Amino acid sequence: MSYVEQVISSCEEKFPHQVYFLQALREILESLKVEISHNPIYEKYAILERLVVPERSIAFRVPWVDDCGRVRVNQGYRIEFNSALGPYKGGLRFHPSVNEDVIKFLGFEQILKNSLTTLRMGGGKGGSDFDPKGKSENEVMRFCQSFMNELYRHIGDHTDIPAGDIGVGGREVGFLFGQYKRLSNRFDGVLTGKGVEWGGSLVRKEATGYGSVYFAQAMLEAEGKSLEGKVCCVSGSGNVAIYTIEKLYALGAKPVTASDSKGMIYDQEGIDLELLKEIKEVRRASLEEYAQIKKSAIYTSVSEYPQGQNAVWSVPCFAAFPSATQNELNILDAQTLLKNGCQCVSEGANMPCTQEATNLFVDSKICYGPAKAANAGGVATSGLEMMQNASMSIWTFDEVDAKLLKIMRGIFAQIKAVAQEFNDEKNLVLGANIAGFRKVAKAMIDQGVV
Structure with missing residues (x-):
């Protein structure tokens, strides 16, 4: 059994019910076989075993009160998967389908997606099984405030920078940030997708x-x-x-x-x-x-x-x-x-x-763009928002859009080049997985066993 197959088999034994995570893991690791087989250093440093296990997994309850005065309780998650390339970066999803499996698969994919942007960001993801649909503005606010009551102690602009995702738009980010600011007594770039008037970036929504x-x-x-x-x-x-x-x-x-x-x-x-x-x-x-x-x-x-x-x-x-x-x-x-x-x-x-x-x-x-490459524009622009926060500057819509276009073209160029190395230039799945993996693996090796 090859090194890759050993790791996949081990994860299947440990996490048999995490179907989405195992699907993402197989898709990525199977395509890495050709890269792994030519580089025994990855097995020497147990890169795959370390890559597939989050550095930190946080699960917590989120109690809140609805408009009828009833106490409701939802489940909250934040999985900080890999920080080899920078602080954890990834969205928060509020949707009834959210569970540890969904968040884990999203966080795992985020590692390589963020790597492909070439920006200094690690991979993470979070969320809750709370459904904003059908809730009043005040109910959404109370939930977001309760969610942040736990999350704030685990995030920071140089530690973990959440963003929006399904069910978490500008309204929810605003409520989350307001509570973070109240609890931490800090006004910093700890969340992206903020309102443009108070630290957000143009083009982030788009x-x-x-x-x-x-x-x-x-x-x-x-x-x-x-x-x-x-x-x-x-x-x-x-x-x-x-x-x-x-x-x-x-x-x-x-x-x-x-x-x-x-x-x-x-x-x-x-x-x-x-x-x-x-x-x-x-x-x-x-x-x-x-x-x-x-x-x-x-x-x-x-x-x-x-x-x-x-x-x-x-x-x-x-x-x-x-x-x-x-x-x-x-x-x-x-x-x-x-x-x-x-x-x-x-x-x-x-x-x-x-x-x-x-x-x-x-x-x-056919021309097939896998998600970790084709939908990297969101997190890339989150990275551009972080740059603007750090420099206390605001870029115009056209400036951000031009940078986004350059990043997306750069992602295509790098993964196409990697696919060509293996004489399969149309296979951008192979190119994306290997290109993203190489950067993360090198950083993990350089930083020692941590």
Whole structure:
């Protein structure tokens, strides 16, 4: 049994119920086999055994009082996975699906994603099974304050810098930061995604979506292709999806889908971006309202999806941008996309494709951007926010956007170069995993056994 297989087997024995973490671990470690086999120093220093175990895992209860005076209790997490390259960096997710397994997989992926940005950031992740949907403003505030009552003792601008994720937008970051400031008596860059008026960065809200499109653009340009005039499918309707759609329009593409937990819309005229923002960012309502207002749109509820498939991916398109959640695109969806002529997939969400779907995309030699590369724009811009906080400066929208574009093109260039080393230049999964791993492993070796 090889070194890689030994580590995978050991983790499967120790964490048999952590299905998402094991999926991410297998995907990454399997692709590292060729790198590991040529470099025995990794086994000598037990790099993989140390990489797959978080440096620190924090679990805590979050008690809060709802508007009816009832005491509620949720579970909170912060997993500080690896600090070899810098302070822990990764978002907070508030969603009913959150558990230790989900946070652990996200934190593990974050290590290599942050490495690829070339910014000085380690990997971490956190969150809670609290659902902001349907809660009043005061309930969300009370929950965030209770969550920070525990979290504040574990974070700091040179220790661990959380950000937003699913369920944690500007409102939640504001409540979290306000409580951190009250408890610590400090006003520092401990959270990113802050309001621009009090330490945030322009483009942060748009960054993951913009970055996903920039990465797709880089992949296509390398083959002499373009997004201009092309039909694109996007899943999700949160920040990532909305600003993926916005940037696709800016590049002359035609995004025609969006989705939420209840269903999806297909608008053959192109998604009405302002209407989508009004429904999702202002009213926080269901996409079903979109179809009631826009007669060119077709709404399909989740109960009407083809068996075992996501209806978003049944719409013929040139490029697909999975931007909702993990494992939203399976092997059947991948087969449908390819059958309908899809030539590009750029992952805006974290691990949105199952391993079988990923393998099919890689084998088909289409332009396929894995999440740890394609959706790194969010954390990259968080890093740019940290720079602005440290220098007490504010950059313009165009300045930040230009830096984001440069970072995303740089990520594509470095992982393509690594893939070429192994005579598999279209395999950006291989390139991303090895490129990210090399930097982290070298730092771990340089810093000794810690």
